[in-house]
Amino acid sequence: MSERIIDVAAGLILRPDGQLLLGQRPDGKPWAGWWELPGGKLEPGETVLQALARELREEIGIEVTQAVPWVTYVHAYPHTTVRLAFCQVTGWQGEPASLENQRLEWVDPAQAASVGDLLPATLPPLRWLQLPTRYGISAIGGRAGLPAFLERLERALARGLKLVQLREPHWPDGPGATSLGQGAWGKIAQLGGVLIGD
Numbered sequence: 001m002s003e004r005i006i007d008v009a010a011g012l013i014l015r016p017d018g019q020l021l022l023g024q025r026p027d028g029k030p031w032a033g034w035w036e037l038p039g040g041k042l043e044p045g046e047t048v049l050q051a052l053a054r055e056l057r058e059e060i061g062i063e064v065t066q067a068v069p070w071v072t073y074v075h076a077y078p079h080t081t082v083r084l085a086f087c088q089v090t091g092w093q094g095e096p097a098s099l100e101n102q103r104l105e106w107v108d109p110a111q112a113a114s115v116g117d118l119l120p121a122t123l124p125p126l127r128w129l130q131l132p133t134r135y136g137i138s139a140i141g142g143r144a145g146l147p148a149f150l151e152r153l154e155r156a157l158a159r160g161l162k163l164v165q166l167r168e169p170h171w172p173d174g175p176g177a178t179s180l181g182q183g184a185w186g187k188i189a190q191l192g193g194v195l196i197g198d
Contacts, residue, residue: 005074005081009052010039011089012125013096015106019127021096022122023060023102023116030079035105035112035118037086038096048085056089056149061099066091075121086125089151135163143172 007147013021040055042048053064067089072118074083095186096104105115109129113116135154153164171177 003081005083007042008039008082008084009042009048009055009063010037010086010125010131011052011056011082011090012037012070012086013056013062013092018108019106020109020112020126021060022105022112022118023098024105025119026101031119032180034117034119036122039124040086042085050159052085052087052089056092059100059102060096060104062092062094062096062150064089064092071125073121073124075124083123084121097189129183132162134161135165136161137165137167140168140171141169 002071011021015021021038023038024033024035025031027033036060038056039052041054042051046054047066051068052067056064059082067087070086070088071086072083074081090139092093100105109126112122112126128186136153138153140146156164
């Protein structure tokens, strides 16, 4: 693993229909032929959003009008380590075009691998896009509070909550006790949500 970390801005360019833009690395670059999210290295003095806007202008000819930082992720390749600042890009002017001899494809993020091999550092954000945009964290407050928590949970699930983290480190029977999870598991499963433990 390399000691040097390269800072990269990468854009998840998302159309209103949920399609995501991927680019294929051109011949002559490391990992040629593999698919990735468009973007590139930060230059000295640039912010992530400035670098992203510059790279997308140079690489695919669009002017970013709306982008927000999303997740920063470090990935170690065999010969280099990259710190990727992933940003969601939801507004731009122009039509993405290949300015560096790369293929471009709009894909459903859940089916992104259908285009071919994806760079390893591209895989985590594709999984993260499948997660709900918000989730709940429990606040039961002991056995006596469990019925009230289950009522609040049922209302939240009915309003569209799909992911809940059950986090009760001071539960009387211990945080991994079945007495903690049984009621919550059943209620969440019944209403189609997902429960994760601490």
